[in-house]
Amino acid sequence: MIQDIEEMNLQVVQFGQGFASMLPPMKELEKLVISGKLAHGGNLVLAWMADNVVAVQDPAGNIKPDKSKSIERIDGIVALIMGLDRALHGEIPMKKSVYEERGLRVV
Incomplete structure (x- = not known):
């Protein structure tokens, strides 16, 4: 799958599922949730x-989500954490919003 993605000229970024990779974006997600700044549009699945x-939590105080201890699916949250990590590292090329270019359309 990675080869197919790279053939499409898309960048593949390795992201581990351990404490070291998950801690910074987990802490940031926690801040966003507590401050009320996480906007998910009322998405019921999320x-x-x-x-x-x-x-x-490991003995050093690092945290990460644990699929084996979670009751049901958490894949969307894990994807959110991984995406947040990319955003924190500035490795996502920020495109202008379509609304900045054409404005809001009202029907």
């Missing part, structure tokens, strides 16, 4: 997955 997340 809210359901968020309710399912169980975080585990």
